[in-house]
Amino acid sequence: MALFVELIAQKKLGNPFLDKQTSKKINMxxxxxxxxxxxxxxxxxxxxxxxTPSDGKVGKAVNKAGNKTAHVAVKATSAIVDKKxxxxxxxxxxxxxxxxxxxxxxxxxxxxxxxxxxAQLKDKNK
Numbered sequence: 001m002a003l004f005v006e007l008i009a010q011k012k013l014g015n016p017f018l019d020k021q022t023s024k025k026i027n028m029x030x031x032x033x034x035x036x037x038x039x040x041x042x043x044x045x046x047x048x049x050x051x052t053p054s055d056g057k058v059g060k061a062v063n064k065a066g067n068k069t070a071h072v073a074v075k076a077t078s079a080i081v082d083k084k085x086x087x088x089x090x091x092x093x094x095x096x097x098x099x100x101x102x103x104x105x106x107x108x109x110x111x112x113x114x115x116x117x118x119a120q121l122k123d124k125n126k
Contacts, residue, residue, distance in 0.1 A: 070111025078107060088121040090114075096121060 078097045085096040085104065094106035096116070105115045 067110045071107060071109055072111075074111040074113065075107045078105075078113070085121075087124055089124050090116060091120055091122065093122075 075095075082097040082099045085098055088096050088104075090096055090106040094108075096104050096106055098104055103115055104118060104121060105113045108114050
């Protein structure tokens, strides 16, 4: 494409951008304004195929650190705001909390509260 524009500028090729009504040539600035949206569309399409931040070793480390931070924050908030149920544990030995609506829940590895029924609770082994 650049070679084509350069040959037109050197007048080795006839100008295909000749305006038939006024017989004036379209200048290079106009050509650049016409080509700019095309190049922008191509570059945006290329950017859409890049890897997401969660890909690769660095992305996995960032996700792991974010999950751990969320887990610790929610667990600390639960310990302060809600009551800890000492006699029971979750299905896999998790600490159980009771909120102000008397609902049982535990905090998973990603920092999400997982609500459980009383039937799913297990006795704590001492």
